[in-house]
Amino acid sequence: MNCRVKICGITNLDDAMQASNAGADALGFVFYEKSPRYVTPKTANDIIAQLPPFITPVALFVDADDQLVQSVIAGSPRWVLQFHGEESPEQCLQYGQPYFKAIRMKSDVDLLLEAERYDTATAILLDAYKPGVPGGTGETFDWHLIPSNLPKPLILAGGLTVENIHHAVASVQPYAVDVSGGVEKEKGKKDPLKVTQFINGAKRG
Numbered sequence: 461m462n463c464r465v466k467i468c469g470i471t472n473l474d475d476a477m478q479a480s481n482a483g484a485d486a487l488g489f490v491f492y493e494k495s496p497r498y499v500t501p502k503t504a505n506d507i508i509a510q511l512p513p514f515i516t517p518v519a520l521f522v523d524a525d526d527q528l529v530q531s532v533i534a535g536s537p538r539w540v541l542q543f544h545g546e547e548s549p550e551q552c553l554q555y556g557q558p559y560f561k562a563i564r565m566k567s568d569v570d571l572l573l574e575a576e577r578y579d580t581a582t583a584i585l586l587d588a589y590k591p592g593v594p595g596g597t598g599e600t601f602d603w604h605l606i607p608s609n610l611p612k613p614l615i616l617a618g619g620l621t622v623e624n625i626h627h628a629v630a631s632v633q634p635y636a637v638d639v640s641g642g643v644e645k646e647k648g649k650k651d652p653l654k655v656t657q658f659i660n661g662a663k664r665g
C-alpha cells in the first residue's frame with residue numbers, strides 16, 4: 461500500500477521545498493495564532509505559489525473566524541482545509557472546499573459515529589487528545605481504538621517519528637500519515653534529514 465505523507469507546521473519556503481522534493485504529498489500550514497508554527501495567510505500563500513504541482517497545501521484552522529478562512533482561501537485555488545477544533549459539519553462545508561476533520565482521540569470517542577457525522581469530509585484525521593492543547597502535541601494515542609471498518613480515508617497523526625513510522629504504517633495501514641513535531645529541529649523549523657527519513661519510512665511501510 462502506498463501511504464501518503466503530510467508534513468504539517470510548515471512556516472518557510474526552504475522547508476516547503478525540501479519536503480516537496482523529498483516526496484511529501486501534502487504540506488500543512490497552521491493558522492492558529494497561539495501555535496509556535498503559526499503563519500500568516502500572506503506568508504503561506506506566497507510559499508504555495510512557488511510549490512511544484514501535485515503537492516496539496518492544507519490550511520489548518522482551530523475554531524477560526526470566517527474572515528480568516530476566507531482570507532487564506534482567497535489566495536489560491538489549491539487549498540484543502542483541515543478543521544482541528546469543534547467545528548460542525550455545516551461550518552466545515554460552508555467554504556465549498558474539500559476538507560479533513562481532525563478528531564482528537566479519547567477512549568469514549570465513537571469514531572464510526574463521527575465519520576458518519578462528517579460524511580462530507582474527504583478524510584478523517586486522528587490526533588492525540590491532550591487537554592488544553594488542540595494539536596501538534598507530539599504524543600501518540602492508542603491505535604487499537606481505530607475501527608478497521610472506518611468508512612473514510614484515515615490520516616494518522618500524533619507523535620509520529622522516524623523511529624515509530626514503520627510500526628505505525630504496518631499496524632494501522634492508514635491512507636496517509638501526518639507529522640509535525642517529530643521532524644522538527646526546533647518549533648517551526650523542520651529537520652531536513654528527519655523529513656526525508658520519515659517520508660521514506662512511511663512509503664516503504
Ligand SMILES: O=C(O)c1ccccc1NCC(=O)[C@H](O)[C@H](O)COP(=O)(O)O
Binds near residue numbers: 468492497544598640
Ligand atoms: O502544530 C500546532 O501547533 C497545532 C496547533 C493547533 C492545532 C493543530 C496543530 N498541529 C496539527 C499538526 O501539526 C498535526 O496535524 C498533528 O497534530 C500532529 O502533530 P505532532 O504530534 O507534532 O506530529
